[in-house]
Amino acid sequence: MQIPSTGLEAGVEGAVLKADVRDLDFYYGAFHALKRVSMPIHDHMVTALIGPSGCGKSTLLRCFNRMHDLYPGNRYDGGGIVLYPDNTNLLAPEVDPIEVRMRISMVFQKPNPFPKSIYENVAYSLRVRGMRNKNELDDRVESALKGAALWNEVSNRLNELGANLSGGQQQRLCIARALASDPEIILFDEPTSALDPIATASIEELIIELKEKVTILIVTHNMQQAARISDYTAYMYLGEMVEFGVTDQVFIKPQKKATEDYITGRFG
Amino acid sequence: MSASASMPSRPGAASLGSGVSDRLSKKASRHVKERIIEALLFSAAAFSVFVTVAIVYVLVKESWVFFETVPLSDFLFDTQWTPLFDDAHYGIMVLLSGTLTSSAVALVVAIPLGTIIALYLSEFAGFKVREIAKPFLELLGGVPTIVYGYFALTFLTPILQRIYPDLPGFNLLSAGLVMGIMIIPYVASLSEDAMRAVPMSLREGSYAMGATRLQTALWVVTPAATSGIASAYILGISRAVGETMILAVAAGMQPNLTFNPAEPGATITSYIVQVALGDLPHGSIGYQTIFAAGLTLLLMTLAFNLLGYWLRKRFREVY
Amino acid sequence: MKAADIDAIRAIITRAKRWDLFFSLLGILSLMVGVLTFTVLFVDMAIQGVPRLNLDFFTSFPSRKAANAGILSAWVGTVLVMVLTALAAVPLGVAAGVYLEEYAPKNWITDIIEINISNLAGIPSIVYGLLALGLFVYYFGFGQSILSAGLTLALLILPVIIVATREAIRAIPQSIHEGSYACGATTWQTVSDHILPYSSAGILTGVIIGMARAIGETAPIITIGALTFIAFLPPAPFTGEPPAGLFDWIFAPFTVMPIQMFNWTSRPEAAFTVNAAAAGFVLVFMTLAMNGLAIYVRYRLRKNIKW
């Protein structure tokens, strides 16, 4: 399926495109939740989605891994999300959502470790891919846990239940789970909103480190967080993309009045 | 609505002076009426405890007399059950073997099928299929067991006999198989409840990793619902052990110490029916045997119920 | 991602999805085992029994000759026993359910009552028969009567009605309670003016399901010693000399549908098996009709009530 480029990606300093949202419309039943949304996602960068509650941030994020396909009545309608370099439209009906989810992983707002051991939680995304070799699994689990800065804390209790960890550790466990299978993009939906400030800081630090390995798209309510960790920022309002740009510019010199009002706290 | 409006029967509040005290006294009478009603409702609820106490009392009292004649060790270890013969033996093991064998056959049917149906309805089926299947399963569970017994005896047994010509007309196999079908709805619907109680966030976590429905169902939903599923199984076992009519009709009622489902046999329950059908005099030892058998049955189901209750409690605490 | 990697992923997905499909089929197949068994059971019984279903079958007493035998005493007995069961179980069960939802404090007494009710629901019906034999038949001296049978079945379905009442009440939103209390109503006024009327359809569903179960119960009634061969009717209710005569029917000996069916099933002659099939058909038809009614009431309830 060919989708005309919106040209939005132009003008951003030499970064390589990883994905491109083009004129995306999305409906929850009759409710029009995303209205002709377009935005680029740059490779090995952190892109933040901000906006008032209910504006459609999670909805947009969950389009990226076709989470909406799980529920009847949800409908992508026109437009698409093109993934580079292979130019696949993630939302095309002939593309299997499972394939999309194997390439694009996700971390949720509330940590949701499975009722399994720490080890099995991380190994899950590998087992789903049919990996059975014990040594290979061990290696990948270890490197994922190291990648999620959790290895030192759990290396001697890998067989304990994931739910026994603290909230921040659980969230890092979920990051390790997402990381284990080497995804191309990881989606974060307000990953720190259920955590205390110290755990939040460690997750933020981790996200910055992670962009060495993977492209990151993060929804956040916390303006400082967006400013601290993201390279690009998108401001959404009522299902529409109001402004997209390099984070520094969006925060220092927003193009639109609405963005400025939201960022300076006059609204939202 | 004020207190005086709701009680028009006391119009005395006309003069201002008596108004205050009058209103207070209305409250008091209202209070008394409320207390009486509450006490009545409480006794209705507490009545259920009385039922349990009465069950235990009746069974223990009659069994007590029985165990004054028959030593407990005979009851537990004798290998014959001939309470109505001159040479009377009271080995409950004989009846227990029939109960266990038929229950085992039933569970071999009900547990896999019930679990698969539950997984299918909770994780695979669309809304419409579920809306049709659940009431249908309820119907299946609502068919009187005497009808299932008739079905086992007159329909299933002849078919089984075509496959195994040596199968006797009364056998534990046919009764057990039909009993298994009867238990499927219990296992399926309780297991499904447990699976549906697993929070959506866990499923989303699994799907987000690229898992398929079956992987999510088997690797995430089932482990998360384990104790609920286990309590569904226990309910199934307890139903099988307590089922009476299917066995009384289709398994024959000859006491038979066997674990071979292809043989006829009596169970604890069918023995009670057999004795009740005859006319044993009240107070005779034969009459008391059914209470001893019933007490054994009660203790077994009680143990299962407690285990199931404990498991359900645990499973509620998980989330 | 390299094209080769994507191909590998696709291969894995194809394989995994084949298992999905396999399990879906297995699920449908398992459901079909239930559907099929029920259909075969019903059709087989209908083929055998329906030819026997003429007016005479409903108006004749059992007989030594299969062709003359009917279910008159059985269905009359069932109706009378059900009347007593409902009279005893419904008020008691609803009252207990209301108490537990609206009055019960959170304490150990309530805990015991709740555990006890869920335990009662799990006790085999034949144990209720033994209770009734010891208590109603001999201790209270009711004998092998309609009264004993009605009370036995009432105890048996009590947990069903209590649980249904509680669920129906719990479905009423808290705001309705609060609205009523805010008007100054007492607990009982709230219950009688709001809770009971709004939950009545849900309670009715539970009562019907409980009664459908009671109709088919055989074991406890055999255990209290109901006769299997009754060639007379109990005195017509409320027609005897008052005061004693009004209630003489409840002490009459009786038989019920499932026992009649059991009796015919356990005879070796094929002609009686046909009678059993006919009685079974009537019995299943009654329970199906009641269950269907319950499902319908619940469906209407869900459609009509919008809080």
Ligand SMILES: Nc1ncnc2c1ncn2[C@@H]1O[C@H](COP(=O)(O)OP(=O)(O)OP(=O)(O)O)[C@@H](O)[C@H]1O
């Ligand atoms: N399953 C659903 N069905 C119908 N409408 C939905 C559903 N989920 C979300 N919505 C609606 O879609 C809009 C966007 O919701 P979304 O969850 O994307 O908001 P959000 O920006 O993530 O908000 P928050 O910051 O509160 O998480 C909201 O108006 C919401 O009410």
Ligand SMILES: [Mg+2]
């Ligand atoms: Mg959100």
